[in-house]
Amino acid sequence: MEIPYTVRPRPDTGLANPKLGIWLFLASEVMLFGGLFAGYIFMRLGAEPWMWPKGWLNVPVGTFNTFVLILSSVTVILAWESLKLRNLRAYKVWLAVTWICGLLFLTIKLSYEWPAKFHHFGAYIQKTAAEKYEPLLGNDKHEGKDGHIGRKGYPRLFIGGHLDLENDKDAMKASSVPFIPEANLNSVLALGKDEKDPAKQAKLFHTRDEMLKQIVVREADIIALKAPDLDPKKKAEILHRMNTISVHKVDAENAKPYDPDNDKAHFVPRDQVLISDLGLKDSPIVHSVKDAKTGKEDQHLIIDKRDLVAGHGPLVPKLNTYLATYFMITGLHGAHVLAGCICFIYFWLPIKGGSKLFYTNPEQLCNRIEVSGLFWHLVDLIWIFVFPIFYLL
Amino acid sequence: MAQDHAHDAHGHHDDHGHDHHELGFWRKWVFSTDHKVIGMQYTVTGLAFLFFGFMLMLLMRWTIAKGGAEPLPTGLGELMFNIFGDDVFTAVMKDGKQVGYTLSSQGYNVFGAMHGTIMVFFGIVPIAMAGFGNFVMPLQIGAIDMAFPRLNMASFWCFFVSCIFMVASFFVPGSAAKSGWTNYPPLAGIADLPGSVDASGDLLGVWTNGGTLWLLGMVFNITGSLLGSINFITTIVQLRAPGMTWGRLPFFCWAQFITAYLLLLAFPPLESAAVMNLFDRVFGSSFFQPTGLVVTQAATAAGIVPHYSGGGSPILWQHLFWFLAHPEVYVLILPGIGMITEIIACNTRKPIWGYKAMVGAVFVLAFLSFIVWAHHMYMTGMGPKVSAFFQTTTIMISVPSVILLTALLLSLWGGSIRFNTPMLFATAFLPMFGIGGLTGIPLAFNAIDLYMHDTYYVIAHFNNVVAPVTIFAIFAGCYHWYPKATGRFMSEFLGKVHFWGSLVFINILFFPMFIQGMGGVHRRWWDGGLTYKGTVENVLHLNSWSSWGAWGLAAFQLVFVFNFFYSIFRGKKVPNDNPWNATTLEWDTPTPPPHGNFTKPITVYRNAYEYSVPGAEKDFTPQSEPPAGTPAAQPAPAH
Amino acid sequence: MSDHSTPAEHKHDAHGHEGHHGSLMSHSKVYLIIGALLFIFTVITVALSYIDFAHIGIFKWAFGLVGLKGDGINIVIGLIVATFKVCLVGAWFMHLKQETMQIWRPLLFTFFFVFALFMLFVLAYLDPIPSSSHWFH
């Protein structure tokens, strides 16, 4: 039993099944990304202007990735054409270039662009506390061209910094946990304490431990907190660690006065400045901290979480809606790139459904490349929109 | 020449038809690529969910009728408590003594949300569209299978995975989703927040909590639907038998074709919304959470409140949701209308009145259904200009609906109607569709909807279009095509009992809701309105009417369940392959149709409904019957 | 294999894809040219994003006529270039130029619906009930 028109077009419609199928699929993909872009529009319209960042992405890298995708779009169509001309060698070369480009694109995303966000930390200071952090916000008397302070009348309230993942695991975690009042910590610690039923108590203790893992920064602190005779001073110290963010480097921009007219930090690799180089020794927001490993004294910026608006922590979707849309759209796009690469590699390998098909049914192989090529072009096409709306505009 | 082509296209069946080897049980019934088996898999899974969803509603009706306080009948309460646990059922105390269990207020939210979700996405669409569409449509167009059989199987298994997610979600800490089938944020983003603690002290996991599982389930469900709709459209465009021109396509296939387009283009935005909502729940973003939201911290001992980055918009979800969900209501109704049309034509023994008008109406309906969605959102503070736009399009969309209804009504005129069970259901469909549809029209007007929105009037409106309309169509379809699928009739007597019982009780169930809604009773009141007794007292007694209607309806569904299984083994055998003397191609196959469907090459020579053609010797002329005397005459080229 | 495309007798066959064969060599040149154009326009997009159109009189005035100001001007210009690039990809790489109505019809509906999605969302956003506080703030 063979389904008709799987390879050859049906005469009256002029189409083979896969061709129609893929176009319908692409139509639904257009609607899918339409929904996502509609989300982008809403998020951007709704965000407070000072929370919609500019220049956070590396434009040269983004541009390079755009070139990579365009190149792969050209090569996939050359691969298809080589098949039409029944030139297997050329087909294999062009297709190889295509999927290598696809993988290159993904590699750049996975090894540089996305992880870079996790190493970075950002915090929005509440307007009421701006005065306290002024040395790092630099809003003082910098009027923009339109005569008001900051972009669209908003002062800079953002402090960014680098998190060295290996050494600053604690800092990273501390920065992403919300402010926890002592009363709340107490209620977690009380879980299961007075429970008589041992089974229930075990369950509640488990819940307690899980919750402590979420909110307490250091493992050692968890053990200390659970000890029956907890020293109030020790507890205060732990609470302080939970409720402050302590970093020793900040973005170079934070060290400069804020110039709203040069807000586009394009091409700026995010240079970092050591807090100790800023000469803020006497400022109440800077503390001297002893490195646990090296024992060296270092200056740290200490940010009280009560001074922050909800958004603080690594540059992950949680921080602001820009990052949320960024990760969602580029993430889904990346998944599409991966799917495309897998198809191409499959059609490229000398297996039955792949390039061996050339000897038995070249027309079918040709269709496969045409269909997956159409998908690939759509992926390219989506990137053509993604690139400017996230990197440039 | 087209004739050559015709034979060419199907000639090889003779060679291939018989040589396919017998497949084992697993390949034949479980991992099958045969459209008929997949259709049956969808139908059976869908029916199971339909009854499950109905059961949830029966328990809710108990709570509503009894004002939330009465324990369930002894035995049932314990059973439910043991199945669903203390997140959903609570002990009822009287004089310090436990007297039984009943649905808790939180449990009511769980059941309400899951009832809607299951009925719409796991019951009706899988049965009416995927089930019947898969089984009947390829047969009706004379195709040997769907265009992409393996993709078809993938759709079903995607759907199946989504079913597992939904069922599993009842058994995680905190139980299943609670924010309604519409899953409105902000509630949908914060109910069962990962990291918080449920009533019994269990910690809710990041992925294992009701809200997140609901979203995961929906993502799979949507993916399955998308793959399915691609398959449906390609099949109808590409695999029509020679001579099966668009003008000769049975109306059921038209309905499936348009439905598939609705799903294809309307579902993806909901998929993206579901992904955004997943981000909100799992990664703590705030697509749908507004700035400055205040949440109580009761359930979260550590005060782990959601972490809002600000600028999100709950309205965005409503837009994306209704962009799907309005077309979705036509996805619910169109396959039903398609089935009813086939059944009416066959049992009135006359062609459908206004076939072309109906096809045109469906097109207009589908097109308009993409630009009416915000009539569900008048209460969001939408301004007068936009709301005027949506009021206009909504009123416009009732025109094609009325055309469909009118054409079907007029089709009855002058027919010598055969009132068998499918036809009884089909006949009842018409006035019920009238009631359900007409009551939608007042809602289309902003001025009225501001009062009616979220009341029982809306509940009554859409339950009237879905239950006694689509579900009746599904029943009609079951009785009508059962002989083709199994080779036996369902019992006519039990069918009639089922029909009359259902018709009476479904109206006792839903009609009072119109009155209650106009009297001010809101949806989602778990105690049936006792809390607001002062304002709605004079319609509260109708609660027990509806509830009795629901229980009566349930009793008669048992008759159907029994009939369905009993007839597989004991039903009356069909006398021939075309027991209803129908014209469409599905009756041209052996019973049940084998893998590959047809045993002879199929060419279509005539329109879909040539019943009682003057001068013909029989009162029906199958589509594949060549014109008298000129067997080799030229069929019109297939367009 | 279902090789039923019986042939040329069918008048519809005109838009079949067999037509490619003859002129294939010249096609690859076209693809390369389109590819090059895409490269060039990528550079242009990047370059344009460094220009602050809101501070250039003529742009400020012209876009002001349709109610756009500030970053909005840059966004619209950037999107116009992107759309142009997308059209290049669609027309040549995806062969939409020579595609039949069979393909175009669903696509046109898709474009219409995406457009409706965007426009009606934005309109609903821009047209709140006066003095209501339903929106973000």
Ligand code: HEM
């Ligand atoms: C004949 C024309 C119809 C019109 C003018 C119409 C109009 C409306 C309107 C304005 C609403 C929103 C009411 C509110 O929430 O305040 C509504 C709700 C609804 N309608 Fe219809 N409708 C029609 C037909 C249908 C059909 C055929 C179906 C389904 C098969 C349907 C299913 C629904 C559903 C499910 C809801 C409520 C969803 C919810 O809020 O949970 N409607 N209808």
Ligand SMILES: [Cu+2]
């Ligand atoms: Cu609607």
